[in-house]
Amino acid sequence: MGEFEFIRFLEGENSSFFHKEVIRGIGDDCAVIEKDKDSVILISTELFIEDIHFLREKTSPYKLGIKAVNASLSDIAAMGGVPLYLLSSVSVPKDIGMGYLEVLYKGIKYACSRYKVDIIGGDTSSSINRIAISITVIGKMEKRKVVYRKGARPGDLIYVTGYLGDSAAGLFLLKEEIDAPLDVKKKLIDSHNIPEPDILAGRIASEYEFASAMIDISDGLVADLNHICEQSNVGAILNLEDIPFSKELFSLKDRLSIYELALYGGEDYKLIIIVRPEKRRDFEEIFKKRGILCFKIGEIKKEKGIKISSKEGIKELEIRGYEHF
């Protein structure tokens, strides 16, 4: 039983709730709780474990704090919500020193303040030898505008809100498995260490009701698009030529399998937005006007599975998630 099956196992048994205000439990980017007639509360929690989600010697505590917050806020973005509050618990080895913890918290605070998110709780404890960071984020939004993973229909268009594969390439550079010019290196490593949550893109997609389904890319484009497809009971076809690359990643195309990174590299934290064809023009226009990137990369299909179309024809993509380290 993998993680996805396990979520299904939990989800299955959680289909009926004690409290009727629970609109959505496990299985989407956030839980959705009715607050009042018109609005909902969004909640999500994530755990970051040293040597699984980050490498202590490769990411400064300040950037680690920012990354943990930004990755968590991305879950609010993926529903179309506004982040409000955050709770963080940190467990650190006794020998690590308070200096490290202070700088980590400064990163957490900096990232929160950028999005006007209040830190309302958390605790610290020691651990034996590895750092663990738990982040819970809480947001809000209009009840009828929440965008779930389910909702995609055949014929809908598939967009992503930025370049793909940069974060995974940044990890290769961090681990010094390949080398690159300094500016390229800095840009890609920053994409890995301090990804930005696409809160504004998510808000606009939900407020204007452009999105029929949405998710953020944490496990990788194919794995996360597959979550949408499974929950919407549809399939998808991607166009290889439309996959968007940053000029930095593209410059490394002879050293890295950039398509592999774009399709299966995780932690890009861009959004996949599914848009009904009739909304296409307005969607693209408003995103352009607001200066937010969006690239059409494919289409939702009735037939299950995720395929990719290129000059060489159409082939079925393997569904697998991003392997952290």
Place this chain on the structure above:
Amino acid sequence: MGEFEFIRFLEGENSSFFHKEVIRGIGDDCAVIEKDKDSVILISTELFIEDIHFLREKTSPYKLGIKAVNASLSDIAAMGGVPLYLLSSVSVPKDIGMGYLEVLYKGIKYACSRYKVDIIGGDTSSSINRIAISITVIGKMEKRKVVYRKGARPGDLIYVTGYLGDSAAGLFLLKEEIDAPLDVKKKLIDSHNIPEPDILAGRIASEYEFASAMIDISDGLVADLNHICEQSNVGAILNLEDIPFSKELFSLKDRLSIYELALYGGEDYKLIIIVRPEKRRDFEEIFKKRGILCFKIGEIKKEKGIKISSKEGIKELEIRGYEHF
């Protein structure tokens, strides 16, 4: 900088919030957020780390799941609230097997269902060699009845809602550092492994407005009473003869320092309830009528510090927290 100083450091810088509905951030058992004119949302998060908060080979995954939930719900109890929802994230070593994780989740679910708490989120990931469990709990209550740590006044009476030291004694027995008759052993080990959150006691104390301050005992009686004293800007005096012991712990008085365990042993998850003297009779009567234990163990004083009174006179108690393992 210890944990308490660190909380103060975080708290200090968080005194002003972006969002005016934040009534209380870091520094109490839960954060308190205004939901509407009359009600608030309570939120708390905790991280449980293997070999710091629990020993894998000494606590079954089922009981570990129950303990993590119950300890977390205790934070809602300590404000006087009603628990509603829970999110749990678990990180387990790859070699541990899905069986372990399933049984752990069954414990989590069982504990939640007993208190009609909906599991609304969480995720699972792998770790290198130790289990980490993060639990976030959300509750609700009437805005004007929230009981904080601050609020104790000189002359107020100090109550605890059950016997003290059982959990710490249970840990000694678990680690086989001492031995005891089977029934005593079972009772004390259960107090350690599956402590009950005192939700009903907290509710009654808040609903009837009996409590001027309240906290749950996770760090130990003295350490947690000290939180109340510091936030209320008061001191306290305890009466040694009034410290309540279970008959099981009392039976081990020649083998264990039972007063040390009661004062400094953590994880009892009983509540410390501070009661104005004029409410004493009603408070004791209603708790008795409802069959809930409560023992008066001392009094709030103007003079700072925590003292203990016995036949040998009055002496100042050292303030220190429970050392996990």
